[in-house]
Amino acid sequence: MADSYAGLARHYDMIMTSGYYDYDAYARELVARIGDRRNVLELGVGTGLACERLLELVPDGLRLTGIDHSRSMLAQARKRLGDRVHLVDQDVLRMTWEPAFDVAFSVGGVWLWLDDKDGGTHLGSHLLRDDENVAGLGNLARAVRPGGLLLLSVQEAHRSAKRPLPDGLQYVQEVHDDGNGRITKDYFVMRGDTVLAHQHSTYRVFPQTAAEQLLRHAGFRAADHESGALFRQYVRT
Template sequence: MSEHRVRFAALFDAEVRRHNERFRAAAAVRPGEDVLDVGCGTGESTREAAAAGATALGVDVSAQAIARARELGGAAFEVADAQTHPFPAAAFDVVLSRFGAMFFADPAAAFANLARALRPGGRLVLLVWQERHRNEWYSILRDAIAPGAVAPPPGPHFSLGDPARTRALLEGAGLTGVEFTGLRDPVCYGPDAATACEFALGLKDVQQLLAQGDEQSVSRLRDAFAAHETADGVLLGARTWIVTARLSAA
């Protein structure tokens, strides 16, 4: 997945552009703040924090993604697992994660570690997918690739889609004031159906569905993308949460 993530870095960023604009506004990074961007991938959200005047550090477990982020520059980047990395205590005003925190193998430990890295009064801002059944883009992929098949269990990227579970994780880590803002905006899979199909075939969801598909699956997927082509690209319905919380200042 790392190679695919780097190859299609610009498209991954463009895919969630509308959601990212709201995420950036919710984060409201200010000049002089210290920002930690968790699961930064090739670093777009880290660079945006730095452009706002913050001192920004992006971390990711993918060495390939971090290498590309460093090539693009604009902020500091490290290969690190946020679940266990010994971040300095009380070092950051803001911890961000745009579609990165969903992949923690041990989310309770990860959020506790990130809470320790926050200064008193510091804030956590996440952008995560809502539950799978609420995301049209997944239904379109499933119906095209493996119509009638039972969908495999939801992947880890939907792991924070249940607000009750996510609230419990964050409060268990010592964070307070947990709030959820629902977004309903399309995601863009590329400028045209051919690009969208090439992009999608490298995604884990698509690869899992292909295992239940048939020889016509790729053709049906291309046709499904063609049906969603617009002047702004191949747009598929999507729902996300912006999750915000704070570490108590007391």
């Protein structure tokens, strides 16, 4: 996969920590769900914000591995996390680990649930082809021990929006649904009318029934779809 966040990497932390995600809330729920499990994989580690919060809550004994296909993001993660997390330039289509992890999680990474209060819930994926999603989930299942957990974050469905950023900047996102299972999303960092950064991303979206079939086929059984939870939980069969 190409480096899909190269255009936005320099501004990513500012966007994510200015109201886009509540990493503290995600980390608290992760800690509760991880329990005493210790070998943990983050899918799409980005700049390391989620791992950093996890390490603040569980400073000892947690063995974290983070993968990402974006070298620009991993460079920032290495500055943030040092050697506290094993960071790997890799994507799920090339992942070859034998069963090693007790938990795998994604906070808006490779896969995420998009909850549209009026139009149902869909699984969003950075992998655009159906065969890629089958292969990626299969590789992930082989990396998670039987009985291990897969935790996929839940967030509001993507919509066009604007909001202020520090230092007089503005974040703008423009979202288009093509009606055929793909959503395109353009991210902009603006100063006045000047575009400082622009990122174009495309997501494959699966209706809930099709998504659950994909996950079951790969070997993940739905375990917890608690209303209002920040993650959907699956067990590796």
